Each structure stands twice: as structure tokens, then as C-alpha cells.
Amino acid sequence: MGFEAKLFDGQVKEAFADVLEGARLIEGIIRNRPYEDAPIITSRICGVCPVVHNLAAIKAIEAALGVKPDDTVLLFRKLLLLGEIIQSHTLHVFLLSAPDFLGDTNDFNIIKKYPKELEMVFKVRDFSVKVMRVVGGRSVHPIATEVGGFKVLPEKKKLQEILSECDNILEKAKDSHKFIEKIKFPKLEVELRPISSSQAGEYSFYGGDNIISGQGLDLSLQKFYKSIEELQRPKSVVKETSLYKRHYLVGALARILNQNELLNPAAKKLFKKMPEEVKSNPFYNLFAQSIEIIHCIEEIKNILEKLSSLKIPHEIRQKIVLRAGEGVGSVDAPRGTLLHFYKINKSGKIVDCNIITPTAQFLNDLDHSLKIYIPQLATLKDEERVLKIKSLVRVYDPCISCATH
């Protein structure tokens, strides 16, 4: 992906993403197919965060068909999702974004320079891959999930094994955080409008009925979906969004600003150490992701402890009764709130589909931050300036496969 900025008297007039990815037309190819195909096909929107597309599709279809998954199903879906958040965040924090601040953007060099630290990160990532394999059947493109439940559930023995690793992995994640915590970010002050999903009593990834903002907005999911405006610039294959004509932020930093009170203890302790700047400097998204990794490991442990007192059936499947309907499904993906919408006819075929990805939602916010950041770099040499601009783009963690879909 490239970024184009039009400069006028040293000020940025317009900045926008220039995407090289082609149109795969996922929202088109899904039409006129049975609803069962949607979670399979849409997980292929993104190979870094397939679980969130799979689950958002399943949730939207369940809303359309009036299907209610039971509590055990929800626990397993959350486990799978937490695994993916850790997997995506470890990749992004330590291999895609932090290198910008460690003085070398080639990861092979970073791995040579910090072998001990990267080994800790690999252990955390291995753990997340294991969680996804055990629950979803595979880490890239899950297979065990389906509308209504799970085709197969893991054996208790495997869950116990993961549970026994949690404490050790939590320490590794804390140490990894210590490693990147030393990074000093550039000064940048922008007005952040953080938006995230919300769930009663828990830090929300799976999502509930509402979407909240740091400015006190509290909308039902349906109202939020209807209020988002999508804009396709000429020739672009990305539909950027605005909410009430304004840009807004989704992702780890938005979530942590909106719901830090709900973080698990170890994660909360680290958040409390953050300086006041975290509220206005998007670079802190990197730390927010790292803290979320810690929160997720704690949460995986909580869920596994709950599951250890339950009897786990071999499968949980529902007989689906077809009806015409439409539904919105949302989960908070690693990069922010993701929405899937489907309209289904009475024979179970999808007649309409719309997918709004986190990257499409925060691109306008990124543009806005770049407009403020770029003039601050006016005195730097070109090479240095490019690196600084890239570091801000990367810290937002844009996913172009998702943005384009």
C-alpha cells in the first residue's frame, strides 16, 4: 500500500491510501449462495484475521435466522477469537511495527539482534496458534465453527494442556511488553474519537448489542451500521467510512481507551502506567496491542477455568429452520470493530451482503493524523521523513486484504 499526500505550502491538503490490491468482490461472490458458504468464503478475506470474519458472518446469519447459540458455544468462540487477537497482535507489534522504532525494518536483522526477546514473542505466538488449532481446527481459516455451534469440540485433555501453559505464557508476554515499553514515540497530538463494541461486564472482543465511543455515544449495533457512511473514491477499491461526517478510530487503542476499567488485572496494571498522552497520540496503539495480548492470555485462562467445570459434548449443532431475514454481526477484530451484514431469502440464499472492515473505518482517521504529523517533519531529510510517515501508517496496523476484500 502506498500513501499519497498533496502538499501545499508545506501543509498537507489531502492524504489518502493508494492500494495495489485488486477487487476480489467478496460481497458480490457471496450472493445467491447458501448461507453456509458465507463463513467459509469470508474468512478468506484475510489470512491474518480469518477468525473474525468467520465469526462476524456466523453472528450476522444467526441474527438473520433467529438462531441463538448456547453459552458453551459462546465460550469456545471467545477462546478462538482471543487466540487470533494474540496471533495478529504479536505479529504486528513485534515484527511489523516495533522494528520501525528499533532502527531496522528488516525482521531477519531484528531477530538476529534480539534473539532472546523474539524467542519469547514466538512462544506467545505458538500458544495463540495452539489455541486456534485446538478450538477452530486450524489457525489460518477455521473449520470447526458453524452457524448455531461447533461441528466438533475439543477434548478436555487438550483444554487442560493449554490451561497449564497460561501462567508461563503470561510471564513471557509481560517480559515482551517490558522489551517494547522502552520505545519512545514521536510527539503527536490529535483528537481521537475511539469507537469499539461493548459487552456488559467484560472487555469486549466478541461484541454485544451496542457500539460505544469515548465521547459518550452509545448506539445499538443496527443503528451504528446504518449510521456509517461508506465512500468510494474514484478508481479506489476501498470504501472508506465516516460516522456523522466525521472520522473515527477503531482498534486496540480505541478499545483500551473506551474500556480500560474492564481489563484483566495484569493488563490493567500496565495500562495504568501509560502517560496521559495515550489519549491523544495514535502511536500508543502499539502499546495498547501489547497490553491486549496480556489481557487475552488472562482471559483465555478465565474461560478455560470455567470450561473445566463443565461437561464438554463432542459437538454442539443446531437444526436450522430457514426463514427470510436480515442481520448485522459484529466482532472486534485485532484492528477494530468489524461488521458483516447479510440478507437471506426464505430458501436460505444470500441476496445481499455488506462488509465493513476496521481498516476501511480508520483510514480517514489515519489520513487526519498524517495531515497533522507530516508538517512536523518538514526539517527532516527525505529518507528519514519517509520512515517516520511509514511508522505512523504501520502503527495503525492497516490490513489491505481486509480493506479491499
Add this chain to the structure above:
Amino acid sequence: MKAIKPKIGIFSLSCCEGCENAISEYPREFLKLANKAEIVEFRLLEDAPIKFENWDVAFIEGSAITAANLEMLKKIRKYAKILVTLGNCAEFGGIHKIKNYRGKEKLAKAVYKNYKEIDNFEIEDIKNLVRVDYNVPGCPVNPEEFLRIAFDLISGKIPRIQERAVCYECQRRGFPCLLQKGEPCLGPITLGGCNAVCLESRMPCEGCRGFYEGANFKSLFKLIDKQVGKKRREEILEIFGIKDRLEKKIKK
């Protein structure tokens, strides 16, 4: 004297990038590969613009669905001694090949307001666009199989995938047969090597790895048509882009 290491490039066209993610699932093994060879291009782990030089092996994931994608693909072919397609999108066009089967203009119109201005190519298998030497199948690729093939290639061996069906691997692992339960499963006609990972999760095989040459296609289709109808069978064949090549194959 220090031996010259073979140079590897890993490239991505339009796709989900899940194969790139999958091949780094075993980071230590992947680093061993990076140690034995020199991985000079890999967008996931470095951000320098592509430096075109002679690569011993180039892996390509994704489909060429824009003019820029196509240009890049052709240029990579020029510089690569061995070109390997990585994953279902490169081999068969991936899920987005459904565009070809369902009318790409109509679909673009449903998705984009400015649908006329975007590149909306017919999806082609990479081997129809440039010469392809080897292939790593699957959606996503099996990381262990990728590593085996990559190590073979850098040590000058010809990589082989054993000709056997997913069905064989499923039975050997003792999973219940979904076909017998009435679910449309392509296991008997699909090339193994995935260890029947989908069947392990009771997900019927949808053929992402392409064909097992020894299969009896017609008899499986007859059975599936009886179970779910011809229309649904064809829909399933569309998912991983195998429908067009399979139809040609059966006609022969």
C-alpha cells in the same frame, strides 16, 4: 570459503495473505530455511521495495487481478530460475474465481458505485499466465508441506507430493465418513497431503488442494448429485476455483 546461499523470494499478489501467514506458523523452522537460503524478498517481514535480481526460487501467492499484479508476475517470472505457485489462489484462482462463474460485471456493480473505473480482470490460474515449475497446494497451504518443498528445492531435489486422495488420509486417521452420512465431501477426488485436516473437524472436503489424478470423478459426482443435487455440487466446485478445469478433465 563461504558457500553462496540460494536466493528465495516470496511474493504476494491479490489474496488474503493467509499462505504467507501459514508458512510462518513454525517460525523457528522458517528461520532455518532463512539460514540455509537467503530470503531476499518477503513483504511480511521486510518493507524494502522489490529489488529485481536472479532468484533461485520464487514463491507466489495470490491472483493477478490488476494490471499492476500482472506486470509484477511477468517480471518475477523473468528473474526466477524456479517459480512455485503458493496456495489455491495462485493455482486455481481462489474463492474470487467465483467472479468468472457468476458474471464479474454484475458482481462489481453490486459492490461498487464507481464499478466501471476499477480493474476487474477475469481470474486466471497463474499457470495460464506464466510458466509454473512447481506448486504448493491448499487454502491455506500446509506449512509443513511448504517447508519440505522449500528445503527440497534449495537442495536441488525435485519436490514431490504423493498421489493419494484426502479420503485415504481421512480413513487412515479414523475419522467418520461424511459422505456416508449424506454430506457432500470431495475427499475421494482431492489430492491429499493436508492430513484430512478439515475432516478432523467434520468439515466436508471442498477440494482446495486440487485433483487426485487417480480418482473416479464421475462416480463421486453421481453420488453427490443424488445427495444434494447437481446445482449444489457445482456451487461447491466453484468455491476453490476447480470447477472449470474439472469440467474439461471429465469431458476428455
